[in-house]
Amino acid sequence: MNAEIQLPATVDLARSYAESGVADVLRELDEQLIGLAPVKQRIRETAALLIVDKARREMGLATGAPTLHMSFTGNPGTGKTTVALKIADLLHRLGYVRKGHLVTVTRDDLVGQYIGHTAPKTKDVLKKAMGGVLFIDEAYYLYRPENERDYGQEAIEILLQVMENNRDDLVVVLAGYGDRMDRFFQSNPGFRSRIAHHIEFPDYTDPELGRICEIMLSDQNYVFDDAGRRAMSEYIGKRRLQPHFANARSIRNALDRARLRQANRLFSTATGPLDAAALSTITEADIRPSRVFAGGLDVDRATKETSA
Amino acid sequence: MKLRQGQFSFLPDLTDDDIRVQAQYAIDRGWAVSVEYTDDPHPRNSYWEMWGHPMFDTPDAAAVVFEVNECRKAHGGKYIRVLAFDASAGWESIRMSFIVGRPLSEPGFRLVRQEDDGRRIRYTIESYAMREPEGARYA
Numbered sequence: 001m002n003a004e005i006q007l008p009a010t011v012d013l014a015r016s017y018a019e020s021g022v023a024d025v026l027r028e029l030d031e032q033l034i035g036l037a038p039v040k041q042r043i044r045e046t047a048a049l050l051i052v053d054k055a056r057r058e059m060g061l062a063t064g065a066p067t068l069h070m071s072f073t074g075n076p077g078t079g080k081t082t083v084a085l086k087i088a089d090l091l092h093r094l095g096y097v098r099k100g101h102l103v104t105v106t107r108d109d110l111v112g113q114y115i116g117h118t119a120p121k122t123k124d125v126l127k128k129a130m131g132g133v134l135f136i137d138e139a140y141y142l143y144r145p146e147n148e149r150d151y152g153q154e155a156i157e158i159l160l161q162v163m164e165n166n167r168d169d170l171v172v173v174l175a176g177y178g179d180r181m182d183r184f185f186q187s188n189p190g191f192r193s194r195i196a197h198h199i200e201f202p203d204y205t206d207p208e209l210g211r212i213c214e215i216m217l218s219d220q221n222y223v224f225d226d227a228g229r230r231a232m233s234e235y236i237g238k239r240r241l242q243p244h245f246a247n248a249r250s251i252r253n254a255l256d257r258a259r260l261r262q263a264n265r266l267f268s269t270a271t272g273p274l275d276a277a278a279l280s281t282i283t284e285a286d287i288r289p290s291r292v293f294a295g296g297l298d299v300d301r302a303t304k305e306t307s308a
Numbered sequence: 309m310k311l312r313q314g315q316f317s318f319l320p321d322l323t324d325d326d327i328r329v330q331a332q333y334a335i336d337r338g339w340a341v342s343v344e345y346t347d348d349p350h351p352r353n354s355y356w357e358m359w360g361h362p363m364f365d366t367p368d369a370a371a372v373v374f375e376v377n378e379c380r381k382a383h384g385g386k387y388i389r390v391l392a393f394d395a396s397a398g399w400e401s402i403r404m405s406f407i408v409g410r411p412l413s414e415p416g417f418r419l420v421r422q423e424d425d426g427r428r429i430r431y432t433i434e435s436y437a438m439r440e441p442e443g444a445r446y447a
Contacts, residue, residue, distance in 0.1 A: 099368045120360075127375070131368020162374075169370035 011055040020054075021093045022047050029086050033079055034215070035208040042199045043087065050094050067196040068096060068171045069163055071139075071185075073178040074201025077247030080175045081135065083201075087173065088133040097171055099131035107141040110155040118151040122158045130169045139174035140184035160190045204247050209236045213251050217282065222259065227284035239292050254290065255282075262286040309416030311349050314389060314405040324373050327390065327408055331369035334392035339403050340364045342391050343375045345383045347445045349414070349435050359383075362393060376408050385411050385446040411437075411446035 017023060026047065029040055053066055068091065072080040085102050092100025105125050112118040126134065136142070142159075144150040163172050174181070174191070178200065185192040204212065210233050217223060224232060232254075239250055262282055266274060316322060322330070331341050342362035346353060359379040363371055372390065379388050388409030393400045415436035422430040437445040 098370070101367055127363065127366050127371035130366065130370040130374065166370065166374065169368070169374070 008058060011058060013051060013055060016055060017051055020051065020095075022051065022090060025086055025090045025093060029083075033082065034211045035204050036079060036083075036201065039079075039083060039199055039201055042197070043083070043090070046197060047090060047094070050091075050096060054094060065096070065168050067167065067194065069195045070171070070173045070197040070199060071181060071195050072173060072175040072199050072201060073181045074175075075177060075203055075247060077249035077251075078201040078203060079248065080201055081137070083199075084133060084135045084173050084175070088171075091133065091171060097132055101129075101132035102135055103129040103132060104135045104137060106137050107152065107155075110136070110142065110159075111151050113151075115151075118154045119158060122155045126158070126162050126166075126170065129172075130166070133171045133173055135173045135175060138176045140176050140180045143184055143188055145187060156188060156191075160194065163194050206233065206236050206240070209248065209251055212248050213255065216252060216255055220255075220259075222255075222280050222282055225281050225283050228282045228287060231284045231287040235287055235290060235292055242292060254287075254292075257290065258282050258286040261289060309414055311387065311407065311410060311414055313349075313351060314407055316406045321410075322406065322408055324377070327376060328369045328373050330404070330406065331372035331390060331392070334404055335367065335369055335372075337394070337403075338396065339392040339394045341366075341369070341372050342393065343372070343379050343388065344391060345379055345386045345388045345409070347386045347411075347437070347442065349387055349437065350433075356387075356389065359388075362391075380409050384409070387411070413446070 026040075026044060029043065033040070050066070070087070072083065074080055081104060084104075088097070088100050088102045091097045103125065109125055110118070110122045112121045142152040142156055144152055159172070162170070174195065176184070210229075213232055213236070214224070235254060236251070239245060239254065244250075259282070265285060266278065270278075310317075312318060316330075334341050340362040343359040344356035345359055346356040360375060363375070366372070376388065376390065386409070387407060389405055389407045391402055392404035394403045417433040417435050420432045420434050422432070424430050
């Protein structure tokens, strides 16, 4: 009997692609996320790389685990957290992380308030994330150059060390706005070199936001009537030009407020029994009263006037 | 004399990978895994020092291996064990306990005889290491 482990002579990439279930994740990504074409493209490329890498390892060609740490840059509400969830699932199916859970943290979860408080806190979070993906939202807050006694630096050092030494155990995803992340990487070159995949999230276009809006509504069993839909697309165009625009998140908030107005409208105008269609239709009257049509929030208008 | 306490103690020393698999078994059953160390090898010593808190919410055993290695860095010359607690009965009952770190040389135990009333003899054991003060027992 041959005691040596037989390496396979050939690999069938299509089969390992099918067996790993990566196709399901990529399809879900395509179906559930509107737009984001460059992001999907990058994820597809990364998945291909990982499948080939896995095949190489099975044949004894590759050495060591590839660096999988990523950075997601983009404006608020562009789907960074959602994509991170999918990435965790993808890496789990390919066997690069053992559990595939996502731990989402911000500066508060990593940095302590007094001396000696930060290291245990950061290590706790890292331990929780092992076997999965650690998603650090607004990572640039970790580094505060204006305060040289800031404990964020300590968290960064531990993070870098674990990212390097426990590469098989966890994947770190740093996320935040593009320009501030660039500055963060400039002042922490250790991070830039340890992160292999930089993925940029573009803003959604107006039609894309319209489609996202429809999906969000139908998830909650609501529908627009025609006038309502027109009002919403007008709303999206106007909202974009106003401050604090957060892409899909702004839309979700707008819908929440529209539902509130709809409930109030039904409550104050309904005289007889209501049917399901009435209860689940968002009309023009629920969207038009928004302050966005009046030129934004009162506070924003006030600052605009004083600055003008 | 190699200390034989807890599970797997008659097997060769566990590798990091073995520890990970065993700890994962415990985690998958919902038990909290913790790391402890001591330099008092007496079998009736139930007060080992805790290395951090028990890990109640770590889904993957890599965290246990990580802590074991951190503990080895700080207390390399002492005994280190991994415990798994089961809280499902309403109290913390130990389900697993195995040694993952030990001193380079283990001097073993001596038999102590104590003369009692009426020439009765009481027997007990004492580790040779215990003659040294705490912290100086192993190199």
